[in-house]
Amino acid sequence: MGSCLAERLSHYLELTENEHAALDGIEAQQRHCKRGTILRREQDRARELFVVRSGWLQSHVVLGDGSRQIMRFFFPGDIIGLSSLALDHSPETIVTVSDASVAAFNREKLCDIFENHPRLAALIFTVTMAERVSISDRLASIGRTSARARVASILCEIFARNRVMLKGELSELQLPLTQEDLGDATGLTAVHVNRMMRGLMDDGLIARSGNKVRLVDEKRLASEANFIDRYATIDTSWLPPAR
Amino acid sequence: MGSCLAERLSHYLELTENEHAALDGIEAQQRHCKRGTILRREQDRARELFVVRSGWLQSHVVLGDGSRQIMRFFFPGDIIGLSSLALDHSPETIVTVSDASVAAFNREKLCDIFENHPRLAALIFTVTMAERVSISDRLASIGRTSARARVASILCEIFARNRVMLKGELSELQLPLTQEDLGDATGLTAVHVNRMMRGLMDDGLIARSGNKVRLVDEKRLASEANFIDRYATIDTSWLPPAR
DNA sequence: CGACCCCTTGATTAGCCTCAACAACCGTGG
DNA sequence: CCACGGTTGTTGAGGCTAATCAAGGGGTCG
Numbered sequence: 001m002g003s004c005l006a007e008r009l010s011h012y013l014e015l016t017e018n019e020h021a022a023l024d025g026i027e028a029q030q031r032h033c034k035r036g037t038i039l040r041r042e043q044d045r046a047r048e049l050f051v052v053r054s055g056w057l058q059s060h061v062v063l064g065d066g067s068r069q070i071m072r073f074f075f076p077g078d079i080i081g082l083s084s085l086a087l088d089h090s091p092e093t094i095v096t097v098s099d100a101s102v103a104a105f106n107r108e109k110l111c112d113i114f115e116n117h118p119r120l121a122a123l124i125f126t127v128t129m130a131e132r133v134s135i136s137d138r139l140a141s142i143g144r145t146s147a148r149a150r151v152a153s154i155l156c157e158i159f160a161r162n163r164v165m166l167k168g169e170l171s172e173l174q175l176p177l178t179q180e181d182l183g184d185a186t187g188l189t190a191v192h193v194n195r196m197m198r199g200l201m202d203d204g205l206i207a208r209s210g211n212k213v214r215l216v217d218e219k220r221l222a223s224e225a226n227f228i229d230r231y232a233t234i235d236t237s238w239l240p241p242a243r
Numbered sequence: 244m245g246s247c248l249a250e251r252l253s254h255y256l257e258l259t260e261n262e263h264a265a266l267d268g269i270e271a272q273q274r275h276c277k278r279g280t281i282l283r284r285e286q287d288r289a290r291e292l293f294v295v296r297s298g299w300l301q302s303h304v305v306l307g308d309g310s311r312q313i314m315r316f317f318f319p320g321d322i323i324g325l326s327s328l329a330l331d332h333s334p335e336t337i338v339t340v341s342d343a344s345v346a347a348f349n350r351e352k353l354c355d356i357f358e359n360h361p362r363l364a365a366l367i368f369t370v371t372m373a374e375r376v377s378i379s380d381r382l383a384s385i386g387r388t389s390a391r392a393r394v395a396s397i398l399c400e401i402f403a404r405n406r407v408m409l410k411g412e413l414s415e416l417q418l419p420l421t422q423e424d425l426g427d428a429t430g431l432t433a434v435h436v437n438r439m440m441r442g443l444m445d446d447g448l449i450a451r452s453g454n455k456v457r458l459v460d461e462k463r464l465a466s467e468a469n470f471i472d473r474y475a476t477i478d479t480s481w482l483p484p485a486r
Numbered sequence: 487c488g489a490c491c492c493c494t495t496g497a498t499t500a501g502c503c504t505c506a507a508c509a510a511c512c513g514t515g516g
Numbered sequence: 517c518c519a520c521g522g523t524t525g526t527t528g529a530g531g532c533t534a535a536t537c538a539a540g541g542g543g544t545c546g
Contacts, residue, residue, distance in 0.1 A: 061379075061383050063383065063387055063388065063469050064466075064469055067387045068387070069382065069383035069386045069387045071379045071382060071383070072379075082372055082375075083372050083375050083376045083379070085368075085369055085372050085478070085481065086369045086370070086372040086373035086376065086473075086477045086478055087373070087376065087473065087477065087478060088478045088480075091376050091379070091380075091471075091473070092379070107481035108481070110365075110481070111365070111481050111482065111483050112483075114361045114362075114364055114365040114368075114482075114483050115361045115483040115484075118357045118358045118361065118364070119357075121357055121361070121364060121365075121368075122353075122354070122357040122364075125328075125357075125364075125368055125371075126328055126329045127329070128368075128371070128372075128375070129325055129326050129328050129329040129371075130329040130330070131375075132325075132326050132371070132374075132375055132378065133326045133329065133330065133334050135375065135378055135379065135382065136304075136314045136315075136326070136334070136335070136378065137334075138382060139312065139314060139378065139381060139382050139385065140304050140306065140312035140314070142382065142385050142386045142430065143312045143385045143429070143430030144306055144310045144311070144312045144430060145306065146501080147501075147502065178523085178524060178525090179524075179525070180524080186386070187385065187386030187387060188502075188503090189502075189503060189504080190524085190525085191502090191503075191504085191505095191525095191526085191527090192501090192502060192503070194525065194526060194527085195502095195526090195527085198526085198527095223307075226306050226307055228334075230329075230330065230334070234329045234330065235328070235329055235330060235331045237331075238328065238350035238351070238353070238354055239354065239357075240354050240355075240357050240358040241358075389533080389534095390533075390534065421491085421492065421493090422492075422493070423492085431534075431535090432534075432535060432536080433492085433493085434493095434494085434495090434534090434535080434536080434537095435533090435534055435535075437493065437494060437495085438494090438495085438534090441494085441495095
């Protein structure tokens with residue numbers, strides 16, 4: 001019943017009691033959602049943020065011609081909706097990819113953190129900067145690498161990010177994503193994702209059974225994908241002292 | 244001789260004297276660079292940030308096969324290097340695209356802002372969130388739109404972002420970018436960028452003479468590009484009070 | 487003036503998309 | 517229990533977009 005956000009941030013820094021107290025209020029309202037629930041639509045007025053407590057989500061936009069681009073997947077511990085802080089209408093649609101539970105909190109809470117807990121604010125800032133790097137990595141992947149490398153890269157990212165919260169080993173994972181989801185995240189069609197995954201299987205880089213995927217040769221997979229794990233550690237040395 | 248960062252932030256919010264004072268120290272060391280100067284290499288140890296005072300810059304990565312992806316262009320008033328706050332080695336190379344002058348400041352300064360100027364910290368946070376949205380827009384552009392739309396989109400973005408500082412009218416702009424730069428930013432080859440620009444010219448959407456580009460029919464250009472200006476206004480209503 | 491960079495255009499190739507058909511696997515209701 | 521529709525995965529054939537390869541032109545700088 002602790003805060004998921006606190007748990008996530010604790011991976012990078014030991015929080016003080018004061019800081020814990022500030023985060024405790026955040027996840028008061030928890031909400032359980034079935035797979036496919038739309039938490040927010042593009043252009044919705046967005047005044048609240050979410051912390052993922054369990055399950056996976058994604059955010060996407062739909063372009064003029066009906067095609068969809070998935071911007072990002074979200075896993076337990078992730079904060080959703082920071083990007084709509086700057087805009088008062090949401091730039092993207094947010095949907096659950098599996099059954100999930102999220103905790104909503106509003107901007108005022110974040111405001112309070114900036115005002116009274118500078119170290120916490122700076123830490124959140126830093127974590128979102130790591131996210132930004134990871135989005136940029138995806139940009140390079142989509143812009144400059146082959147279909148095969150893109151699929152390899154999204155798999156690496158999913159595994160790497162899930163490791164942060166699960167800590168330790170993780171070579172097999174139940175993917176609640178369809179191949180169309182993977183395609184919309186990598187800028188490919190579902191058909192082509194299918195072919196690429198078959199290729200990765202045939203070459204012994206991954207293995208599948210049902211929805212489960214196992215990274216058989218993660219080193220080679222990461223190397224083909226040009227993948228770098230941005231989440232393993234983050235630098236907190238510059239943060240102000242805790243208050 | 245005021246702070247460029249202060250000027251940029253003032254576009255979104257009226258800064259107090261205290262806040263101005265905090266920003267004044269930032270741009271003490273100014274540095275003039277010729278076009279093509281590398282300010283930072285991928286993997287460099289990065290302890291400082293930059294504010295652009297004049298000129299344009301870009302950040303990019305080079306992939307295993309030698310291809311280059313430009314992550315972002317930077318214009319006067321932009322902060323460079325925030326993404327390396329989280330990592331102690333730079334994820335990208337930073338280069339001047341034209342002659343430019345930048346002011347370097349170090350993390351301690353930012354730390355001070357978080358500690359003593361919560362409103363300023365929150366504002367910087369908000370601006371970087373707007374940037375994140377803009378990066379996501381590029382992701383969708385590269386992932387899901389045609390070459391023509393991508394070129395249209397990068398042009399729209401360049402104009403929109405330059406308008407923030409220049410304020411007011413801006414329909415013609417001297418681009419210090421080569422077509423290869425545009426290609427590396429949009430995930431295309433220089434050759435294909437050339438053809439797309441010709442197409443946009445022939446259809447009367449843009450006009451060129453030398454390096455100058457003019458948006459003739461910006462509305463149609465933006466619509467073809469699926470472009471949305473994320474910088475025009477940003478929401479500052481949630482910020483804590485100034486201190 | 488030559489070397490280099492950048493732009494431009496044409497011809498050909500390759501990677502990924504589209505369309506299509508079918509199989510496997512659900513949850514639902516009869 | 518099975519029949520059913522709906523969704524997802526799989527595979528093949530063919531087409532289109534953008535890459536590649538190639539050649540030439542203009543501009544600029546030493």
